[in-house]
Amino acid sequence: MTETLLPVYREGPLLRLLDQRLLPANEVWLTLDKTSEVAIAIREMAVRGAPSIGVAAAYGAAFAMRSGSTTSPAERFETARNVLAATRPTAVNLFAALGRVERRFRESAEKPPEEIERVLIAEADAIAEEALDSSRRLGRHGAELLAADSTVLTHCNAGALATGGYGSALGIIRAAVESGKIVRVLAPETRPFLQGSRLTAWELARDGIPVEVITDGMSGHYLSRGDVAAVVVGADRIAANGDTANKIGTYTHAVLAKENGVPFYVAAPTSTIDLACPDGTRIPIEERSPAEVLSFAGHPTAPAGVGARHPAFDVTPARYISAIVTEEGICRPPYETSLAEAVLAAERRRAG
């Protein structure tokens, strides 16, 4: 293993972000110190992946306290929270992180702005540390699900880049490899942003884990031939009943896995579980620009004037999910109880 990749971290008063749009060709680190910069980085997907978005948003909210404007800290915080909350609707970690920072703000709202900033930065630091720690513990739990020598299909990038370090789906694969298992990965490229070929392949190759890229339409072929032992994906929001929103294409792999008797696992920290959301029909699905589907690297892929659709996520109903792996352990159906227990365990752990 090479050194741990931290895609979003604080360096003194600054937030450093690895620009995920430019990988794998270029490793460019952004340096941000304003709320608006962080909001743009999230919306434009310089940072992506539910837990990484949560970490970035927490720092973005804290940065609002350093504004030189004459408005009150409360007004500044409110504006920052709204701007950040409007960036991307599906990943619940964004709202969970903003909620945590908001509670700290309320506790310290009467203090001087510099002091509030210190408190909020400390909370953002805690969110970042917990994200990395959750990935490592989640990985160890999930590694038990993989056979000693197996090929795993994943989707998109649920790796270090997405989770503030180590990874959820890729964290399970990393932990399995660290425990001595042989794991080969099939990575669907994940159009239109190619997080599979650009990011997952880059991360795994960096760690020396064997990975091969396939197009998104090939998963059924390999699942039907018995070439895949397990499917492991991340999540952007998990409803109380286990229905899971994740990158568009996830539902397709889930149906194909079930049809071919292959276990389908979701890997996500408890911060991705939204107990207030009863089921998948209540999860807002972000619609992004059709232009992103109609081009690649600036090249149009379709005739001028032809339209496209671009839902960024889909919902996989709980009945297709064999287990949901969290940092508190492996949740099995019925998810209504197992997910609530995992969230409670995480709250107890944080309460100390």
Added chain:
Amino acid sequence: MTETLLPVYREGPLLRLLDQRLLPANEVWLTLDKTSEVAIAIREMAVRGAPSIGVAAAYGAAFAMRSGSTTSPAERFETARNVLAATRPTAVNLFAALGRVERRFRESAEKPPEEIERVLIAEADAIAEEALDSSRRLGRHGAELLAADSTVLTHCNAGALATGGYGSALGIIRAAVESGKIVRVLAPETRPFLQGSRLTAWELARDGIPVEVITDGMSGHYLSRGDVAAVVVGADRIAANGDTANKIGTYTHAVLAKENGVPFYVAAPTSTIDLACPDGTRIPIEERSPAEVLSFAGHPTAPAGVGARHPAFDVTPARYISAIVTEEGICRPPYETSLAEAVLAAERRRAG
């Protein structure tokens, strides 16, 4: 409707081919008069789609007679047949067309080369005419399957470009529109070659039929939401039991259609049915270069050194197929009998 598009046609002694690699940005017509040129055009996918490949190969075999070499017509024909048969393994129309031309060659092998060429060109002309005629008749049969106002999902390009004119899957859509029905098309882009976004969207937009492009991973999302009334795809080879090889990703759409109660139709002329092939396990699946998966328009999509896999086709088992539409009518399960009857009907029609 605009004028009928004929992607492969004879102009005097020359074969003209619309180079499908350059669409939709450029409409470049190739002019070929040598067997080797035709073989390269098939292998490199300037011409693609099972029936179009068959038409091109028939002319390619005929062109062997005009070689200036000193070898005998029999030797020249044998070499040409082998070179053309080695271009692409999955589409059975290639082998069916070569078989038809070979029978004509055997009947006329003792004649002067110019006369043999004339006979073989006439047979290639007949194959081309039958391909276009089959598409039109197939389309009329299949149009009955579509509701008066519906959204249809297709895959890859089973249009005029693929079938020597009019189209098989797109032929059904065209015939439905000509009969007054309102049909909207969802076209998965079909990575890695993007036949959906480049070719299907181009053909349909040219005819004024509403089409929207999606990525290959989005079909499940729309099928699960009840937004798709039917899936209609083409075929490269149909086994005697109905198992169907078609562009990679087809099996994925078929499983998702069945899971969501949406009918899944295969559209193909009887020349695509291979009664000598008992089931899908016997269909050879072409493996193309991984480099084609790892790049787009010359841009690498993955880090250097990462591998990929590239099966060009997959096999959809017959149990996922609601009906197979041929120029002789609609075949329903059990396919062992309905497909054999359709092939027999086509033979009787040709015999006059």
